[in-house]
Amino acid sequence: MPIQSTLAGSFSSLLESTLEPVLKYLRNLSPLARLCVTSGVVFVLFGQYLRVKSGRRTSGCALASRLSEDPNIRVLMLEAGGSGTALVQSRTPSMYGRLFHTKHVYGFRTEPQVFARGKTSFWPRAKMLGGCSSMNAQMAQYGAPGDFDVWAQIIEDDSWSWKNLQRYFRKFERYIPHPEYPLVDASYRGKEGPIRVGYNNHVASESRAFIKSCVNVGIPFTPDFNGPNGTLGVSRVMTYVDEKYQRVSSESAYLTPDVLGRKNLTVAIHATVTRIIFEEYKGETQAVGVEFATRKGGQKYRARAKRDVVLCAGSIHSPHILMLSGVGPAKHLQSNSIPVVLDHPGVGQNLTDHVVADLYFKNKSAGSLAWLAPHSIGDVGKIVMAALQYFVMGNGGPMATNLGESAAFIRSDDRKLFPSSKFPDQLTDSASAKDSPDLELFTTPFAYKEHGDILFDLPTYALHCYLLRPMSTGEILLKSNDPWQMPSLNPNYLKNPDDLLKLVRGVRVLLDIAHSEPLSGYLDHTCTREDLDHQLHLQSDAEIAELIRERLETVYHPTSTCRMAPKEKGGVVDSKLRVYGIKGLRVCDASTFPSTISGHTAGACYVVAEKLADEMKAEYNSA
Numbered sequence: 001m002p003i004q005s006t007l008a009g010s011f012s013s014l015l016e017s018t019l020e021p022v023l024k025y026l027r028n029l030s031p032l033a034r035l036c037v038t039s040g041v042v043f044v045l046f047g048q049y050l051r052v053k054s055g056r057r058t059s060g061c062a063l064a065s066r067l068s069e070d071p072n073i074r075v076l077m078l079e080a081g082g083s084g085t086a087l088v089q090s091r092t093p094s095m096y097g098r099l100f101h102t103k104h105v106y107g108f109r110t111e112p113q114v115f116a117r118g119k120t121s122f123w124p125r126a127k128m129l130g131g132c133s134s135m136n137a138q139m140a141q142y143g144a145p146g147d148f149d150v151w152a153q154i155i156e157d158d159s160w161s162w163k164n165l166q167r168y169f170r171k172f173e174r175y176i177p178h179p180e181y182p183l184v185d186a187s188y189r190g191k192e193g194p195i196r197v198g199y200n201n202h203v204a205s206e207s208r209a210f211i212k213s214c215v216n217v218g219i220p221f222t223p224d225f226n227g228p229n230g231t232l233g234v235s236r237v238m239t240y241v242d243e244k245y246q247r248v249s250s251e252s253a254y255l256t257p258d259v260l261g262r263k264n265l266t267v268a269i270h271a272t273v274t275r276i277i278f279e280e281y282k283g284e285t286q287a288v289g290v291e292f293a294t295r296k297g298g299q300k301y302r303a304r305a306k307r308d309v310v311l312c313a314g315s316i317h318s319p320h321i322l323m324l325s326g327v328g329p330a331k332h333l334q335s336n337s338i339p340v341v342l343d344h345p346g347v348g349q350n351l352t353d354h355v356v357a358d359l360y361f362k363n364k365s366a367g368s369l370a371w372l373a374p375h376s377i378g379d380v381g382k383i384v385m386a387a388l389q390y391f392v393m394g395n396g397g398p399m400a401t402n403l404g405e406s407a408a409f410i411r412s413d414d415r416k417l418f419p420s421s422k423f424p425d426q427l428t429d430s431a432s433a434k435d436s437p438d439l440e441l442f443t444t445p446f447a448y449k450e451h452g453d454i455l456f457d458l459p460t461y462a463l464h465c466y467l468l469r470p471m472s473t474g475e476i477l478l479k480s481n482d483p484w485q486m487p488s489l490n491p492n493y494l495k496n497p498d499d500l501l502k503l504v505r506g507v508r509v510l511l512d513i514a515h516s517e518p519l520s521g522y523l524d525h526t527c528t529r530e531d532l533d534h535q536l537h538l539q540s541d542a543e544i545a546e547l548i549r550e551r552l553e554t555v556y557h558p559t560s561t562c563r564m565a566p567k568e569k570g571g572v573v574d575s576k577l578r579v580y581g582i583k584g585l586r587v588c589d590a591s592t593f594p595s596t597i598s599g600h601t602a603g604a605c606y607v608v609a610e611k612l613a614d615e616m617k618a619e620y621n622s623a
């Protein structure tokens with residue numbers, strides 16, 4: 001049956017019969033959740049246009065907010081989790097790690113990584129409003145200009161080039177000038193966007209010293225990683241932390257009470273999309289809605305869309321939902337007893353993730369924040385004082401650290417840092433341009449293992465090196481056709497040998513930095529403990545490579561599993577983020593990145609959503 005007539009003819013009864021259990025469910029939510037979901041909005045699902053979006057995440061909140069600026073566009077957003085802004089661990093910049101093993105997070109583990117000692121890697125992904133922007137490290141570096149020019153080349157559409165995306169970076173951003181950072185050219189930063197960025201986070205003296213030590217080993221200072229001169233250099237990291245020292249997430253910025261008060265926007269939480277519903281119309285397959293449930297084994301609900309279903313479920317769940325719905329590699333779907341709607345070999349492929357190797361040092365100054373995980377009465381005292389400063393006096397302090405405080409973006413073929421006499425190998429250049437980096441070095445005010453599960457019993461400081469342009473890629477596959485069983489994740493870390501060799505270079509330069517003044521003055525290089533890295537510079541490259549394999553972890557940036565690229569090149573969506581071969585179905589999140597970016601992924605997620613919102617509004621209004 002044609003979609004238009006279904007909506008025109010029978011949508012009110014559909015609303016009552018199909019969604020009454022959800023309405024009942026919504027009425028039974030806790031007061032806080034009620035506020036988030038209903039907040040003056042009536043659960044109305046038809047109008048001039050109807051969209052259904054699954055998930056309310058980094059990209060999803062931005063898209064829903066922008067689309068619903070147009071009163072003619074009706075938006076229903078479905079999110080598997082609850083509110084992020086309601087959680088103190090999300091709002092407080094230093095506390096996001098405390099969410100990792102809670103019900104607000106999907107605690108994925110990768111398949112054993114054969115090139116990294118067969119270890120599995122923990123991949124926390126947010127299950128809450130705002131998605132991973134509600135629990136990320138708040139580092140606001142958006143990648144290098146060349147990354148987006150590569151995107152434009154891959155998808156053969158110049159609207160994705162750096163030059164043309166500038167207006168979207170400015171559109172989401174509201175830069176808060178900071179007296180300590182007068183060198184930033186504020187005229188280059190966005191002024192009126194919803195996402196507040198600036199330098200309001202707490203920074204340890206060691207992280208300031210890191211910047212000077214980097215300059216001393218030959219890495220130039222840059223005032224702004226997102227400035228007109230590109231991203232190479234060392235600096236303090238700009239953050240998604242506001243003037244009140246609170247996290248700025250996609251939820252807090254885009255879903256304000258005003259936005260939630262719009263009559264044409266409905267946000268439902270604890271609503272997990274289990275599959276997309278398709279219908280055949282005039283010989284074409286069309287997405288007409290989604291099926292969702294509040295829990296495994298619970299009642300299933302359906303919501304229909306008049307125009308588009310937009311998946312914003314992130315790099316793991318968007319391909320997962322597509323495959324569960326019959327859109328993916330045909331043989332793989334069949335082997336999981338899923339009827340094939342469309343053979344789409346690219347779905348779940350091209351999984352690309354940034355990996356990090358951590359170095360641990362004993363901190364001999366008073367600045368270490370290792371006491372945030374207390375080991376003594378003295379540590380507890382420090383926590384109490386910090387909590388008073390942050391929560392009672394409201395003036396920030398150590399609890400306002402985002403942990404990733406300073407960073408340097410470098411190239412592994414920089415001959416000043418890596419002279420050919422010591423590093424003779426010619427490694428494949430995977431950077432996006434000659435002035436784009438392939439390695440990031442960053443600091444944290446204490447050392448940790450296993451994503452913070454294991455801490456040291458002494459004051460520490462940590463340096464980290466991560467690979468920005470890995471050449472190893474992997475895949476996401478189904479484990480079964482059960483939507484509640486999480487898929488298999490295999491990023492194939494270090495499959496390409498050059499990835500490891502670049503990390504070895506990164507670790508080498510980190511060790512130089514650690515042994516250069518002024519940072520070296522903070523670290524106790526006389527310490528010989530084997531679980532610390534004060535003697536690591538004495539080891540061979542082969543030994544360092546083994547240490548990297550052992551310590552390798554995700555930096556939480558999986559991308560490109562529903563890649564925007566020509567279909568014959570493994571693309572899943574076109575340059576308007578439409579799934580090839582299916583009408584009314586789009587994807588809008590990090591899964592669509594044509595290739596990964598040389599930095600932190602949240603900014604590009606906002607850009608993708610801002611751009612799509614503009615294009616959808618224009619498209620609908622001209623229809």
Ligand SMILES: Cc1cc2nc3c(=O)[nH]c(=O)nc-3n(C[C@H](O)[C@H](O)[C@H](O)COP(=O)(O)OP(=O)(O)OC[C@H]3O[C@@H](n4cnc5c(N)ncnc54)[C@H](O)[C@@H]3O)c2cc1C
Nearest residue numbers: 055057058059080131132136137138139273314590600602
């Ligand atoms: C610990 C951590 C630290 C990070 N640090 C930084 C950083 O410092 N700077 C930076 O720029 N980036 C950082 N990132 C990465 C960045 O936050 C993500 O790349 C970005 O937020 C991804 O956005 P997204 O829209 O693709 O998906 P997500 O933000 O992951 O959103 C997906 C959403 O979909 C929902 N969902 C999933 N499945 C379903 C379903 N079936 N039905 C309904 N809803 C569903 C989820 O609950 C979630 O809300 C970090 C990420 C993590 C996890």
